[in-house]
Amino acid sequence: MKILPQMDRPAFRPSKLDQKLLAYLRENAGKVPHMTISQLAEACGTGEATVTRFVKKMGYGSLQQFKVALAAELTENSRNFIINRDIDAHESALVTGRKLLEANVSTLERTLAALPEGLIENCAQKLLEARRIRFIGLGNSGFTARDSAYKFYRIGLESAGLDNSHDMFMMAALAGKGDVIVAVSQSGQSPELLQTLQLAHKQGAYCMLVTADGAAGQQEFIDACIIYEAKESLLETGSIKAKLAQFFVMDLLYTQVVKKMPEQALENKRRTAEAVRMLNGEE
Structure with missing residues (x-):
């Protein structure tokens, strides 16, 4: 057996x-x-x-x-x-596809189920009240940071995304009260990321961490930690399920913010869309 x-x-x-x-x-x-x-x-x-x-x-x-x-x-x-013990090297692509789909759906369901009541609402309120928002991440998580900054900027919140450690350190040195730093990290253990949060927190910024490692959020300089459920093996690094979980959390925060300012968000999206059309030579 x-x-x-x-x-x-x-x-x-x-x-x-x-x-x-x-x-x-x-x-x-x-x-x-x-x-x-x-x-x-x-x-x-x-x-x-x-x-x-x-x-x-x-x-x-x-x-x-x-x-x-x-x-x-x-x-x-x-x-x-390969990848993990659910994927067989000899199975068809469609069989693998079904397994990946099930794994991705399961990741989102487990992430939502694990979120504490009120956490997203509290974090969204901090973003609404922020003087400036800075999304930071390294490697694959840097893509999530930049995309998130773009989404929030389009609705009128002063946000930027950083994925370079030098830029992150300079930003942290100039951070202050009223700033919110949102760090995205699969492992939650990147030294440069944690040092950035520590420095920004010392300057008075409010620091959030979005990660798959709950233990990482216990650091005293992290004010709020949003944990998503997406463990990766070595060959899965940068997997779709980890990206999906990160984007899901960010989209949840974004939607909660928009719910608090629907008319303003819609107007700002309209104005930014018109600006882009002007850039493209459209009337």
Whole structure:
């Protein structure tokens, strides 16, 4: 009986202790073949007898047999699966497409479900009251920062998007009370980004972080943290689901702001659209 498929859908009714083992396996499958029974039990917070019963429920006579089978499955997976363990290198493009679509929809649903009540409203109010708004991000998150700045600028809010660390540091040095800095980061761990927020916060700016890592928002210089649900593997870096989650959060903030100023937002969009038409030589 295969082990990896059972991590999400075990062929037995798992107990609470079994669920601890399954959770550890999902996150650390590559470590288990090299662990002793006592090490595995300690890592999972269970007893050795529980580990023995668990491997038997999984269809194996001993932990050693379980570890050998798991190592073989992991080796086979490394040959057959790309991006993540849901995508098979030999499947058709349409099958892959359906899997990606389901993953993207799931990402948005989980992001929305995890948002605390009132967080978006409070952040949107800060943006409305801001003297200046600066969206910042590096790498793929820089695209989101620039796009967001453009959206808010079109409705009349003083905003700009920065994706260069030198520009970000200079902006932070000149920030002050009434400014709002919105940082976008998948990992939430970019040193340049965090240093920018720290400096801007010291100058009196209100700092928001949009990230997939909730722990990153616990820094004392981050006033508000909006967490989206989009974990990436190494080969998924810059994936559509991460971009979708970022854009979804930004669009939610933007829509909430527009709800507070519908007539002004519409008028500003009309005026900026007319300006663009003039640039193109249209009447």
